[in-house]
Amino acid sequence: MSLVFFGYFGGMVAITSMLVVALRNPVYSALSLLVMLFHVAGLFVILHAEFLAAVQVIVYAGAILVLYLFVVMLLNVKEDDRYHSQWRIAAVVCVPLVIESIVLLSGGAGSTGHDSRSLESGPHGGIAADNTLAIGKTLFTTYLFPFEVASLVLLVAMIGAIVLAKRDFSESREL
Amino acid sequence: MTEFGLRLAISLTQIAAVMGIVVITVLILTLAERKVLGWMQDRMGPMEVGPYGILQPFADAIKLFFKEDIIPAGANKFLFTMAPILCLIPTFIGFAVIPWGPNWTFEIGGISVKPFIISDINIGILYILAFASLAAYGIILGGWASNSKYSLLGGLRSAAQIISYELNVGLSIVGVLLLAGSLSLVKITDAQAGGFWNWFLFALPAPQIFAFVVYVISTVAETNRVPFDLPEAESELVAGFFTEYSGLRFAFFFLAEYANMMLVSCVAAALFLGGWNAPYPGTILALVGLPSFAWVENTMWFAVKTYSFLFLFFWLRATLPRLRYDQLMRFGWKVMLPIALGNIVVTSIAVFIYQQMK
Structure with missing residues (x-):
């Protein structure tokens, strides 16, 4: 059951965070960021960190993102102004990210695949109470x-x- | 899976009951507001539909339902449609953690059920704050998607106002949380049992009177009511963020505003005024030998507290003129915020000393 929820929240986080940069209309970008923050809060709930989930929604979705929208609406950005050819910087950032994910997926250093105690047993039972x-x-x-x-x-x-x-x-x- | 099914059925029943209560209360409120305003201004209020105009809310609902639904030509259709729903849903979700009556549990087919609360989660009040903060999106997006200068200005004003005053709501609650030592609305209400001197408004070691005043003023501002109704100031902005809305979508904004008023009243009753606890220890019905009906008395007390708070909204509307925008901001940040912060400091010191003495 929790795996299904994790799949849903994780998938939505991945999709919406791509939409944030891919959508042409800045207001839609801000809204997909809102959906993403919500699903991150959902991930926190799955991990029994309800407090973090609530704070995530209050601080990021409730305050910071409203200010983003505020600025986006006040500036009334033209859709084309937002796009500059920055693919060189993007490539430089992407290379370490790709290497990291390959290392993680192949079960190298820092992977939690074999050692999932921190999620399963750990101090989880005591913390979940309050x-x-x-x-x-x-x-x-x-x-x-x-x-x-x-x-x-x-x-x-x-x-x-x-x-x-x-x-x-x-x-x-x-x- | 049958246990899951039974739990789902019970939850859905509870949700339907609470939705029903909220919608009926909103219907009553629309009539009550016009009647109260009428009496305060020495006139009758609506009198035509039904005896003393008590069927007026239904007439209004039918009128709004059958009105033409206009979407302006330049509007962003998707967001224009989404905005009223975004405004309504967060408000309704908040009612899930309100304790309407005593903290009882009974068993149905092996599952324990709490009849007077949909979900007793241990971060109840944070949950309400989190969803209340989302109601701002409906207003801003509605204003922006209408593609009208009045709507946009109303939406932006509302964004600034809601963020500023939400902070004060959150800070004014902290004192109560320090006294109760919990974020769960059920535990907070239980901590106030046994007479009105135990309500957090008056309770030792730190009466939350200042926090209550800050909470009341900030919630009036957060629900966009007079004297803080700048987002919809008709003398400057036609009707603010819902200038372009008509028919059912307008009804959604209307419903959201009144449901939001009811939500903040319920929270005020639960946090400061003892929730469903009577102002005297125990209940009268339990004393006369009907303890199984004591919940009627308790829920009635909750209703009385909530409705008195709602009456305050109407009273303010009939009494006070609207503030200017810079006055509103200065008042929020330079008067309300220091009072709320000072209250937290005083309450924490008082609670600390009280615990040391024990």
Whole structure:
């Protein structure tokens, strides 16, 4: 049963993420990104990470993607403006990706094919009861330092964004 | 497979019952809004259809159903059709985790059934927030797909407004979550049992009065109601994002707005006002020797709380003028957000001290 769901969610994620770059209309691209984010949340649910699934939908689908749509609609991009011939860069990016997937599929280093304990038995049973609690405890004990560093970096980024936006605004008004 | 079939049948029955309740409530609300507004403005409200106009909602529904369904020539047909549905579905999905009555379970053919909630998931409130945040897509896409400047402006305004105020809704809830120690609406409601002094609105160690005020104001803004109805401000934008909509598609937007109002009222009742718990310990029906009918009293209390909250929406609409757009944004970010954040800090400190003392 869970394999069927995994197949569905995984397949939809693959298809919709290709559609994001392949579709001509930027609004349709944003919408297929929305569908993709939903199916990634579905994958989280299969892995019994309901908290992550909800946060995924709230943060990415509910806030960030709405802003994308906002910008796309305000700019009203012409369909042709979006396409530049970037196939050289694409090729450079593709080569390592192809090598990686070949290595993974052939069961080389980093593959989880033989060692699927982390998904099957592992700490799964304990976490499934209340994974919100588990995530909170792990974040504030084991990963406390990285957590604080991350929040500090985000705070700095936020202040930076406000300073940059504000300066632009006051300059344009002086003109 | 029979067990699966039975479970499916029970779930579908529950879903049908909840859908029925929601749609009937929306019908009542459309009439109640016009009647309440009428009384507040010293007039009668609708009086023609049926005695005292009580059949008006059905007349409205039939009218909308038979109206011509117009799609503007320049519109994006696919998204224009999708938008009202995208608006409606997330709202209806949210009702799946609302506890309508006591947390009972009974067995049918070896499966335990909770009669008053469709699905008791342990992230209930996050689930509602997640789907509530998706309702914005219906509005933005409806505005954009109409290919009209008024619709587009209404949709964009609505996007900015919903994102800004959704944040405040989420933050105002955090205090309640700290007090209850759970994200499940069933557990949150259970934690408020035994009298109104245990409701999180008044409960020690940290009464959530400020959080409740922030929640009320932010939900009014999130449901696009007066005084925050800028996305559909008729003096500036004709009718905002649904200017170009008519007939059944317009009815969908209308239904979504009222269902959304009902959803936020149910959440407010469950989080701050004790859900289905009566304002006194226990129930009267249990005291007079009918404990098996106590659920009637409990569900009635839930209905009373929800409808009082809905009345507040109408009251605000009859009382307050519309804000200006920059005032709305400044109010959301510079007044509501600091209050909500301050409430979280105070509540966490109070809960910590309370736990140390125990």
